[in-house]
Amino acid sequence: MTHTQKRIRTWATGLAAVMSLSLVAACAGGSNGEDVNTGNTGAGSTTTSGAQGGNGGAAEAPFEITMMATQHAAEVPDDLIPGMIEEKTNTKLSIQWVPSGSYQEKLNAAFATGSLPMAVSATNTDFAKEAIRNDQFWEIGPLLAEYENLSNLNPDVLQNTAVDGKIYSLYMERPLSRQGVIYRKDWADNLGLEAPQTTEDLYEMIRAFTEDDPDQNGQDDTIGLTDRSDLIYGAFKTVSSYFGTPNYWYIDEGDQFKPEFMHEAFKDTLDYLHDIHSKGYMNQDFPVTSKTDQIDLLVNGKAGVYIGSMPDVLTLSNQLADMNPDAELTVQNGIKGPRGRGVWAIPGYGSIVLFPKSAVKSEEDLHKILAFYDQLMTAENANLLTWGVEGEHYEIKDGLANKTVDQVTDNTIVKPNNAWGIGGPDTIDGMLKGYFELPARALAEELVEANNSMLIHDPSAPLDSPTYIERGQALQQIITDATYQYVLGDLDAAGFQKAIDRWKSEGGDKIMQEYTEAYQAQQ
Amino acid sequence: MNSTAPASGRGAAPAAPTRRSSERLRRIVKxxxxxxxxxxxxxxxxxxxYVPMWGLVISxxxxxxxxxxxxSDWVGLQHFERLFAEPTFWMIFRNTLVLFALNLVFFFPVPILLALMLNEVRQLMFKRIVQTIVYIPHFMSWVIxxxxxxxxxxxxxxxxxxxxVFFGLEKINFLLSNSWFRPMYIAQVIWREAGWGTIVYLAAIAAVDPQLYEAARMDGAGRTRQVWHVTLPAIRSVIVLLLILxxxxxxxxxxxxxxxxxxAMNREVAEIFDTYVYTxxxxxxxxxYSTAVGFFKSFVGLIMIMVANWLAKTFGEEGIY
Incomplete structure (x- = not known):
């Protein structure tokens, strides 16, 4: 009796001990996971002190750099090219890949928990403006001149990234505007449609692609436009700039700053898309359609018009060819609206790189990181990051880089590294531009260039509004919701006006005022 | 300490706590x-x-x-004031409570009914198959x-x-409408969780003394009568407990x-505290600010559970504390 009892007890104790141990282990594991970056930072500074002694020596220990980068494709990035960069720059890179969809949240969370990596990539400085003002990030403006390649970065663009006129970040170049229309050329030919020149032509094409049986299969199974739940990089903002809508903000006759949705062109866009939606010329569920589903509609031959980034015509054509070898896509832009031509522009950079003091402990480390980025801006390394290994992933044709890899290799080995380079063809001498076999892709390249003649800039880029930083996104939600509701017909003009009034009363008025003051102060 | 000193001529006062604590220690050792x-x-x-609660101070x-x-600077109740002044506050509060009520009314009884029905199935093989099928959705994530x-x-x-359309009816915009959000929500909850929820009830039902059923049968009770007068009362305390939880x-x-x-189209009914905190x-x-919102949410939860517990005790059931 007692024997059995004793045995049970021993068992119970053992079990309890194991459980508490595993719990403790789990906790320890958890906190380790959170502190990966700080841990790395620690390791980084150790190597630094070790490296000091053997300065210039061949055996200098690689300098460890932690960074967070956006992962755009679904495939897990391969570390072949980062490995090659490590060797060339004598660094040890630890790149934390974050899917683009949750990058902003991840960034905020890392910022809140003090676990930012040494090099932080972000779309702009908004997430940390206050911290930047409080000297939590390294100011690098005065240091750039010391570096041969970094000094080539465009001062105007750098100024667009500045906070209170001081420069804290490096930037990655992007064409100012890649937006345009991609459409089914074979469908247009079937119906005898020319490339659309005006917003009316575009409307007619979208209508005809829906109603006139463009695939000539005798069935009413097509729609014109395919769009997704993105008012910026989807169709809406680009179409709105065809109508002459300002780029987020404009300055009216009285030198007052006003948001784009107070402009009448914005309302024209609303009506235009509401009309298209209500007549069934586009996918009815677009406010909940993902990019994948949007593309599926195009490549499955359901829809014929895609408005977005024109260079995407390459991947879209490849996907479409798999489904239907006879299909053909082409691109068009410079669509003329009632107020002339126009297309919205980004402020000259795709993303920026910041250096938090919490991770980059000393000025010496900062210089090491800047030296690393300086090396990334050599033509050799920039080409490696953009195009991969010559002879393996691309070949040079007419002085241009011609990709020779399949989509999956491209997405795993080559393309991810586009996300952590800096500069671009305009600032790196000898960096290769792309060669494109596909005529539509080559045309897209031309049209991206042509967009430069009709850019609509965002006047708020170099300005600052504290209320916008605090409430801007929450307020924007009101307008975003109202825009969808108007396009879907749940809201009329009065209802949209009400949303604007709400936007104004909940802080919009203050934002307008702050921008106006900031603008007038700069004049 | 002085616990080793013999309690010869000293007063009893200092000795008492010592004895008590040593007794406690002895009990712990035992x-x-x-x-x-x-x-x-x-x-x-x-x-x-408990440790994460420390983080509440940032609200x-x-x-x-x-x-x-x-x-960081202390700002008193500023964030709470902002929350209550927020024009969307009542909308979020209402949405949260409505979804909760729907959960309680439509979801909560489903596992009980399902468990009672499963319990009546005599064909063991069939019962197992049904159980497996209704458990499966629980293991799928919400994304799926x-x-x-x-x-x-x-x-x-x-x-x-x-x-x-095939039956000649109008298309219904389930995904983008205010009126279909709630039915869709609750249907998905039932689909995913109802089967899983039966486990506890089935266990409780299995523990019912078979003699009670025999006695009921002797008294001429049919199947439904047995469920009503034996099974349900037997699992009543489990039901109440789960209800409070x-x-x-x-x-x-x-x-x-x-x-x-x-x-964007159903935010008016679908925005709840959790999503608001996240955004x-x-x-x-x-x-x-978002910590303040979360804090307020937890506070409401605490009040609700106290009320439920008090109600349970009033009706003669055991509460959870």
């Missing part, structure tokens, strides 16, 4: 295995439930990550459940709408689930 068994659970709650601050809790619903309900070729979770409506269903806190980086 039941050491029980204490050791409690340890993992206690550690868990301490580390993951009274203007928290700046780089300044930390010790360095919502995606499946999306594919079935979309206007652009979803099977449900195609069927409606459910009410305690009043505001845990499943962030992931609602967030996946939320869009304000993680997306817009307003850490203090």
């Amino acid at each position: 039941n050491r295995y029980l204490y050791i068994m409690i340890l993992p659970g206690a550690l868990f709650f301490l580390l993951f439930k 009274f601050q203007n928290y700046q990550p780089y300044l930390g809790i010790s360095g 459940i919502v995606s499946i619903s999306f594919v079935m309900l979309t206007l652009d070729g979803g099977i449900v709408n195609e069927l409606l 459910k009410i305690g979770d009043v505001l845990e409506l499943g962030f992931e689930h609602v967030y996946l269903l939320l869009n 304000a806190g993680l997306k817009n980086g307003q850490f203090s």
Whole structure:
């Protein structure tokens, strides 16, 4: 009796001990996971002190750099090219890949928990403006001149990234505007449609692609436009700039700053898309359609018009060819609206790189990181990051880089590294531009260039509004919701006006005022 | 200490606490295995439930990550004032309570009914198969459940709408409407969780003394009578217990689930505290404010659970404390 009892007890104790141990282990594991970056930072500074002694020596220990980068494709990035960069720059890179969809949240969370990596990539400085003002990030403006390649970065663009006129970040170049229309050329030919020149032509094409049986299969199974739940990089903002809508903000006759949705062109866009939606010329569920589903509609031959980034015509054509070898896509832009031509522009950079003091402990480390980025801006390394290994992933044709890899290799080995380079063809001498076999892709390249003649800039880029930083996104939600509701017909003009009034009363008025003051102060 | 000193001529006063604490120690030593068994659970709650509560202080601050809790300014109730003044506050409050009520009314009884029905199945093989099938959805994440619903309900070729058209009916915009959000939400909850919820009830039913059924049969009770007079009363305390626990979770409506269903067209009925906290806190980086919102939510939850507990006791059931 007692024997059995004793045995049970021993068992119970053992079990309890194991459980508490595993719990403790789990906790320890958890906190380790959170502190990966700080841990790395620690390791980084150790190597630094070790490296000091053997300065210039061949055996200098690689300098460890932690960074967070956006992962755009679904495939897990391969570390072949980062490995090659490590060797060339004598660094040890630890790149934390974050899917683009949750990058902003991840960034905020890392910022809140003090676990930012040494090099932080972000779309702009908004997430940390206050911290930047409080000297939590390294100011690098005065240091750039010391570096041969970094000094080539465009001062105007750098100024667009500045906070209170001081420069804290490096930037990655992007064409100012890649937006345009991609459409089914074979469908247009079937119906005898020319490339659309005006917003009316575009409307007619979208209508005809829906109603006139463009695939000539005798069935009413097509729609014109395919769009997704993105008012910026989807169709809406680009179409709105065809109508002459300002780029987020404009300055009216009285030198007052006003948001784009107070402009009448914005309302024209609303009506235009509401009309298209209500007549069934586009996918009815677009406010909940993902990019994948949007593309599926195009490549499955359901829809014929895609408005977005024109260079995407390459991947879209490849996907479409798999489904239907006879299909053909082409691109068009410079669509003329009632107020002339126009297309919205980004402020000259795709993303920026910041250096938090919490991770980059000393000025010496900062210089090491800047030296690393300086090396990334050599033509050799920039080409490696953009195009991969010559002879393996691309070949040079007419002085241009011609990709020779399949989509999956491209997405795993080559393309991810586009996300952590800096500069671009305009600032790196000898960096290769792309060669494109596909005529539509080559045309897209031309049209991206042509967009430069009709850019609509965002006047708020170099300005600052504290209320916008605090409430801007929450307020924007009101307008975003109202825009969808108007396009879907749940809201009329009065209802949209009400949303604007709400936007104004909940802080919009203050934002307008702050921008106006900031603008007038700069004049 | 002086516990070793003989209590010769000293007063009894200092000796009493010593004796009491040594007695406690003795009892702890005696039941050491029980204490050791409690340890993992206690550690868990301490580390993951109590320690994080420290973070609530940032709801009274203007928290700046780089300044930390010790360095950030104290702002009193400013964030709570902002929450109550927010024009959307009542909308969110109402949405949260409505979804909770729907959960309670439509979801809560389903596992009980299902368990009673399963209990009546005599063909063991059939019962096992049904059980397995109804458990499966529980192991699918909300992303999958919502995606499946999306594919079935979309206007652009979803099977449900195609069927409606086939029968000559109008298409219904399930995904983008205020009126369909709640039915869709609750149907998905039932689909995913009802089967899983039966486990506890089936266990409770299995523990019912078979003699009671025999006695009931002797008295001429049929199947339904047996369920009504024997099974249900026997599992009543389990039902009440689960009900209280459910009410305690009043505001845990499943962030992931609602967030996946939320869009511009149904925000008016679908925005709840959890999604709001997420948007304000993680997306817009307003850490203090979103903590204040979460704090308020927990506070409401606490009140609800106290009320439920009090009600249970009033009706002669055992509460949870």
